[in-house]
Amino acid sequence: MSYQISLEELQAAITHRPPSLSIERLSKAFETLHTFLQPVWPVPIHYVACPSAPCNVVEALECVIELNAQEELFDWYKGQIQWYFKHLKDETTKITSLSKDSHAHQLVFQLVKRWHVIFLTWHDPLRVLTPEDTSAYNLYSKYFHNCLLSCIPDYFPIGIKRIFTMDLNGTSTRLFEPSPNYPHSSLIQQLATLGLLKRFQPILFSVGYDAIDERIEKVCRGEWSDQSSSLEGMIGWFRQVIGVWLVKVLEAADQSITPTTTPADQPDLTRVIGIVRPAMSRFEYHIYKSLSDLRINELFDIIVDFPETMPVLEDLRICMNKTDQRSYLVHKLRAANTRRLLHPGADTQDIITQYISLMKALRVLDPPGVLLSCVAQPVRIYLRSREDTIRCIVTSLVEPGHTLGDELDQISDNDNPHQGLSSGLPIQEENDYHLTDWFPDPVDAPIGFKNLLKDDIIESLVTIYQNRDGFVKELQSLLASRLLAVKSFDVTQELTRIEILKGKFGEANLQPCDIMLKDLSDSKRIDTSVHELIPQAPIHPIIISRLFWPNLATTTFKFSPQLTELLKIFEQTYTTQKVDRRLCWLPQLGSVEIDVVLQDRTLSLEVSTLQASIIELFGISDTWTFSKLRIKLKIRSDFNSLKNSLNFWFNLHVLKEIQSGVWKLFESEHSFNSFSVKSIRNP
Template sequence: MATAALRSQVAAKWHEGFNRLNRSEPGISGLLSFSQAWNIATDYLHPRDISDPTSVKQHDLASVKAAFDLINRSRRLPVMLETFLDDICNQYHLIVRDIEQYLAEYEQSLDTSVMLRLIFRLVEWYRAWAPIEELGPTIRAAYTLTFQTQLFSTVPPGFVRGFKALCASTLVPVAQHTPQMWEAFEVLGLTDRYEGIIASVGYERIEDHVRETCTGKLCHGCSPMYAKGAANTEEARGLLQNVGSRFDFHMNKTLCDLRTSEIFDIIIDFPDSNGALQDLKECLQRVDQRASLVQALRKAYVFLVLPFLNFPPRDYRISNRKRLLHPGADTKLILSQYVATIKCLRIVDPPGVLLFKVADPIRRYLRERPDTIRSIVANLVGDDDSGDSLVDENEPIQPLQQLETEDYNDPHWDPEPIDAGPDFRTNKPSDVISTLVSIYDSKDLFVKELQVLLAQRLLAITDDNFEKVEKERRNIEILKIRFGEAALQVCEVMLKDMTDSKRIDGHVQSQKASIVHPTIISRHFWPSLESSDIVMPGQFQALQTEYAKEFSTFKPDKKLRWLPHLGTVHLELQLEDRTIETDVPPLEAAFIELFSEKSESTLVPHIWTMDELIEGVGAVDRIAALKALITWIDLGVLKEDEENTFRLLEVKEEAAPPSRIAPAAIDAPTVTAAQQQQADQMRLYWKFIEGMLTNLGSLPLDRIQTMLRFAPGYDQTVEQLAGFMEAARREGLVVGRDGMWKLNR
């Protein structure tokens, strides 16, 4: 039972409320006027069916405003707003009816104009039910929130699909109602609600546009920027805010992905693909795709297939499942692709982090191939038959760059890039030649290979083509800039020998003319030449003896040691019905001389067996002997009557069967390869190394080098020792891990 105090409090509240509604007027006249104002306001706010013209009533706005003013002064406006919002929810089925009708029509026709009419219809509903502005922003905001909440809770999934199609339709060249459409989106809250869908439409259009306009166009860059058409900085800043910044990011990411997928074509077409490289460089500054680029390049090198290796570079493209880095691929091809990769990645990433990450497996693989050094050196001296030089003629000639310790006191010093690995150094060699030479730990191997190659080229020069010596001299002068004067002193001696040889031969010829023109070299300064036990028979032996005698007269303190298996011999063969002139290697000349001798001393002329011929010239490999004999068979001078029995054809026979072996070419002088020379020297010390590792277990390279210095005659550098240990590892003799070497048991 209520207490007197409670009854008193309730009575006071009731009296206060009555006075507020009655506004202190006599009787209940104020209450009656409030009731009338309430009816006018609620009738005005009641949501009506805009599809039914009879439901729409005309109101006196002055009376409506007065009614709302009275309700506000009576502090009952929040109650009225609550009633109004309930009516919105109760009447929303009218809007749902229209939504379902329009969506059914769209599902049948897939015409985006139906969706646009639906959007405009929803805006009509929104504006028809909206309270007047005089009620203030609070009531308008509450109404908008309720309307949009009801809208998003009632639209079916088909609305979202149609909405996306409608947004996409505005990106075609001719689009209608676009400004009004986007204004309607804002009114209904669709822009914020479906921001992700709107952005996805933009992303898809960006991707289609980039692929259509940029795919395969490597010469001219696309350089996409969302604010590229801005007239000034402020306009560009406005375009790059909010969704504009995301579109700019996606444009750069899409182009970066495209150029990454085309990276091997870009490398193959360089320098014509410079525009695409600039695209890649600019995009990588805006999006973090560097790791993807490295992965794509490594994959391209591992799974590149070149169906044919001997056709113009631009005629081949990338396929799958076979490898460029495999023993069957040409070393020159791998080197050319590596050099192109160096040049391209320098443009994309000047500090060289990307190149370091991509090139590491290529460099390791090239280091394992035995002909890598020779291919590089042949290219340096212009001895590459492919015509594709690894060295850019426009690139300045400069000394080989060596890695140096970083100077942190340098005011221009910059820290290493954030994605650089622990082994990366910013002062990596920048020019192509230095980069290629740095594949190996020492340039000594290159210098030795240079000596070998120069020896081959010099020994192949004939007397009537001596201007090639000057060409080689110019090459060496250029290489001195790269490798230094001291490294090429042996080459200088070889060139001097060529000049001295010509001078000595001129003196000998002036004293006693001879058809012999030897190249006289200093044995201690030239690379080791392959030895042979061939003895030139007959007139050739006599000519050598006469020349050596005259040479000893001119140089009494020196003696000629002939290498008769090297060089060429110009022969004129006079047979009964023909004369043949040809240049052949010495072994071919020796064999035909034996046929001449036998025809004069036996009753069975012009017939020799293979064993007799080999015995007549000394110890010669049977394969080399057969090759020499095939030369004369193919020239129609000899014929094999029986197996390993050969007859001289004084009279040419018709329809002689062709040889199954190609004619022997005039071989260049064979010089032991530099790596083979070094291996031969190091094999002498293998027993020392084997003993160390047997007795002491695992040893670092510098410890092995220190102990080898006690071995008689050991003069190898630690870099040469490292090369030998790598070769021993490949042969399975030793195991190297973490800088330590041990025997492979």
């Protein structure tokens, strides 16, 4: 392509220049330089360096510089580059069409290599003329890059990402392999030279982000039994793998980075972090964010396994401090609780257990208690709607082996024993009077936020209900059941629990419990005194104060003759010591230790008094009808208890219903199993 310069352009070029220089001289200089700088097309497959400039070209350039016409010369040069770029675009399209079956990353290798050869070939004349002028190179590089952007095919970003991913995973090393025809230029350097590495730097970072996500999914999902920190492991892995890879990319692309001298198998992590520090914070934030997202989605299961998951919660606490995902955690955990916990199929005791673990776990994540206040409220409302919540809470407080029982055991003597429920004030109002230090609410605290019970799990459960009367009544009922079932009058554990619970419910409210415990102590003393007089009597009754015990279920029946005789002996001895008192027996509440001697075996059992009375009657006669048993034992209404007692002996292969309503004693397993009930047909 020829280029003609007009008279007006020449006149403009020599304006304000020394009159000794003629227009003809400048025109000849431009013509010489145009011939030398003219872009080559077609460009050879391999790059061949341009020879040094002839003397006439050097003189022409000196003339242009002397006349300060470099800008006009470079404008012409850019025009030539732009015109020839249509050939580059056509060649790019041709390479793409001829390689339809190739993968995107393979096409990227071909295109970048070809573009780089064209870039160097067209720049060579300019480089030869201005070997030390970096501004000329920068202008050319920027202009070439801008023109190249219009030639980039759609699949190019996909191919670039694939190349970066393969190199990071170690499945390909072509990213840093030098070109065989240009030893000092690897693919990464070619991308940097063409200005494409900076252009597609977000893709480079996205490869790192994807690798982090894949690593977290593979190593951390569902893994919280290990006592080590997953977060520390992820940070260490990132710095040794992705960090080293990033600095390798930057070293190859940016000559301003000092080349590494550290062996590849022993990277200097301090130097690596220093080089990629601008990107490190973004990648580490992504680690915190991704790990936080994973753990928040798993938080329900993490809470189920608390406290074994304490290291996981510590990691999540650090991640949340970095990423501020508190509202996301509240949303996800409340949704998980609603879906997996707050439904009719969940057992109330399981809900309470999860609620206790929830309180403990959220204390680790958020000591001020804002998260707990936001997440726990739906659970508290749901527990309040269940009829057996109070019973389950009180059972957990009194029965051994429950979480709340362990909480009671951990209460120290320094705790305020009368905190919360000892006065007549509502629970939250009363606690206001025990605040010695005041701090403002956290900024994200909901309206009406109060965290007065964050250190007291029992108090938090009790305050599900504004009225404590239900807890007190249920506690008395459960304590009565436990006291009636104790052996040898040992109430040490119950006494300890009641003393601790007085600090929660008030001493006055638990006065009936004190009287029930005292009845056990008095019963032990009376039992000892009576058996000193009648040591042969094998009975140990519990004597209760009727007015201070809850209503006990009654099933009246007549004891068997042997039991009646033993109770009569004990009662006669008791009245000699307590002249003004009489005993009223509650037959359904007792238990009897008996030995049932059969032909082929002996059964040592602890049974109810009704079960003992039944088997004693079968010792008198081996066959009884249901109606005769009912009359003999004087059972007037509660027939189910009689049926259940008969079935108890049936399950032990002692009694069997041989006809409808007729029960028979079998002395051996063989006779029990061999007897078949024949159906009786009505005539």
